[in-house]
Amino acid sequence: MLLYKSTPVQLSFIFAIMIKPDKQQVFSIGNKQQFTNTALQVFRYQAANCTVYREFIGNLGIDPLPIKSVDDIPFLPISFFKSREVLSSIDEIQVTFSSSGTTGMINSKHLVTDLSWYEESFRKAFELFYGDIKRYCILALLPSYSERGGSSLIYMAEDLVKNSEDQDSGFYLYNHEDLFQQLKKQQSLKKPTILIGVTFALLDFAEQYKLNFPELIVMETGGMKGRRKEMIREELHQTLGKGFGIKSIHSEYGMTELLSQAYSKGDGIFNCPPWMKVITRDTNDPMSNLSGSDTGGINVIDLANINSCSFIATQDLGKVYADGSFEVLGRFDYSDIRGCNLLIA
Numbered sequence: 001m002l003l004y005k006s007t008p009v010q011l012s013f014i015f016a017i018m019i020k021p022d023k024q025q026v027f028s029i030g031n032k033q034q035f036t037n038t039a040l041q042v043f044r045y046q047a048a049n050c051t052v053y054r055e056f057i058g059n060l061g062i063d064p065l066p067i068k069s070v071d072d073i074p075f076l077p078i079s080f081f082k083s084r085e086v087l088s089s090i091d092e093i094q095v096t097f098s099s100s101g102t103t104g105m106i107n108s109k110h111l112v113t114d115l116s117w118y119e120e121s122f123r124k125a126f127e128l129f130y131g132d133i134k135r136y137c138i139l140a141l142l143p144s145y146s147e148r149g150g151s152s153l154i155y156m157a158e159d160l161v162k163n164s165e166d167q168d169s170g171f172y173l174y175n176h177e178d179l180f181q182q183l184k185k186q187q188s189l190k191k192p193t194i195l196i197g198v199t200f201a202l203l204d205f206a207e208q209y210k211l212n213f214p215e216l217i218v219m220e221t222g223g224m225k226g227r228r229k230e231m232i233r234e235e236l237h238q239t240l241g242k243g244f245g246i247k248s249i250h251s252e253y254g255m256t257e258l259l260s261q262a263y264s265k266g267d268g269i270f271n272c273p274p275w276m277k278v279i280t281r282d283t284n285d286p287m288s289n290l291s292g293s294d295t296g297g298i299n300v301i302d303l304a305n306i307n308s309c310s311f312i313a314t315q316d317l318g319k320v321y322a323d324g325s326f327e328v329l330g331r332f333d334y335s336d337i338r339g340c341n342l343l344i345a
Helices: 011-017 023-027 032-049 051-059 115-130 152-164 176-189 199-208 233-244
Strands: 095-098 109-112 137-141 170-172 193-197 217-220 250-253 262-264 269-271 276-281 296-302 311-320 326-331
Touching: 023 115, 032 051, 095 152, 109 115, 115 152, 137 152, 137 176, 137 199, 152 170, 170 176, 176 193, 176 199, 193 199, 199 217, 199 233, 217 233, 276 311
Parallel strands: 137 170, 137 193, 193 217, 217 250
Antiparallel strands: 095 109, 250 262, 262 269, 269 326, 276 296, 296 311, 311 326
16 A cells, blocks of 8 residues: 655656565575665655655655665664654554663654564574574573563564573573573583673673683673663673683674664674665764764664664764674764754644
């Protein structure tokens, strides 16, 4: 069904916006040209079918039709997920993922009309970076997420635990002694093990218990959640590496507003799955993209966001390198203010 309700558009554009890429097209992307073609197709579809995005583009004075390059696609400020319903679908909402936050904050909400897009995205990405999930025991130390509803990270972790088909896979809250004993068991069994943890909980555990488990994969998902002071990545990874007896700390880069994740296997350098791309923007001119590895605001193209918005200007600062990998360096101040008045009539 066509949702475009703005001024009349050219016939060719009407045909273009009615073509919604399917999962097979998105998740089989294998090269740069396929990504570009699909991203432009998604852009045209969402420019017509996502009300918030359409209004944002219109208030920028941008005509979607002439855009022929990914570099020219406008990115929606992530703050709109706090104030508006970001949807490109009229289907019934299956689940609402919400961000965590301190008291008094307005949390982001990602309205998901088709969970199979999220499931296929994180399952394929995990397999791409780590191989068959059945090889692993998955242990999840995610207390702040487990204690509230609506966490996309918990949804993913529950699915990974289930599909690992290992009877020892499971979740831990604050029962660190049980986790310690389980990790020692896994080491004795020589079973490949991934410990997925929120940053503050991993630090709490590493301060209380010491392991020398060099085969263990520790994957931090970020977030002090107000429990501890923020640390620079080098200090954080050094502390965790010493506590668990491992050389490298893995990381996951994901957020409520995205249905895809990037992964780092060490040194804070992230890589995206083929249907996701990170671009940096000029911090003084949010409509201008950066070339090279200069520090800028992180824009994300997530084609799994087919039913919301795939082009998101995040509040993170980072660098993108020549091979497409990227590094996260911090966050903007007052980022919620940026772009908000672009929806004012």
